[in-house]
Amino acid sequence: MMQDVLERFFAAESNVYLILQLKDEQETADVRFESFARLEQMGKTPNPDHYEAVYFANTPAYFYGMSNVEALEELYLTFNLRRPEGFRGHSLSVSDVVVLNREGQTGAFYVDRIGFKELPGFLEQMKEAARPQKSVTAQVKQTKETTPRVKTKKHKERDAR
Numbered sequence: 384m385m386q387d388v389l390e391r392f393f394a395a396e397s398n399v400y401l402i403l404q405l406k407d408e409q410e411t412a413d414v415r416f417e418s419f420a421r422l423e424q425m426g427k428t429p430n431p432d433h434y435e436a437v438y439f440a441n442t443p444a445y446f447y448g449m450s451n452v453e454a455l456e457e458l459y460l461t462f463n464l465r466r467p468e469g470f471r472g473h474s475l476s477v478s479d480v481v482v483l484n485r486e487g488q489t490g491a492f493y494v495d496r497i498g499f500k501e502l503p504g505f506l507e508q509m510k511e512a513a514r515p516q517k518s519v520t521a522q523v524k525q526t527k528e529t530t531p532r533v534k535t536k537k538h539k540e541r542d543a544r
Contacts, residue, residue: 402438429505
């Protein structure tokens with residue numbers, strides 16, 4: 384699911400957004416709902432691998448002409464007061480990430496205690512994570528195809544017959 388949503392987001396030319404929320408896992412328990420300042424105190428940064436996409440949509444037409452800050456504030460209100468159909472997460476909260484693609488300009492923004500914190504490099508990490516990984520079977524097959532065969536004495540005797 385996440386892979387599909389990320390592919391759709393990165394394939395979109397512009398005017399889309401993505402809401403990411405931390406996966407409900409033991410690994411994220413200590414950072415869930417924490418401010419960006421608290422993350423820094425803990426020596427941590429938001430890790431794209433710890434997030435899942437909970438909503439993806441086209442940017443509403445009335446966003447045109449708004450600054451990113453205004454658009455983010457509007458999304459905050461939307462996902463707290465009038466959640467759209469198909470949204471499958473909790474209300475937009477501290478530690479969530481909103482990813483915008485507006486007029487081809489992309490950015491990832493951490494929902495902080497007050498306002499939003501831009502996350503430089505987060506999108507690049509997301510793109511890397513979204514790249515299809517080779518399955519173990521494909522890796523083994525490729526290794527077999529590219530590894531030269533070593534003939535043992537038994538193989539040489541069999542081939543000589």
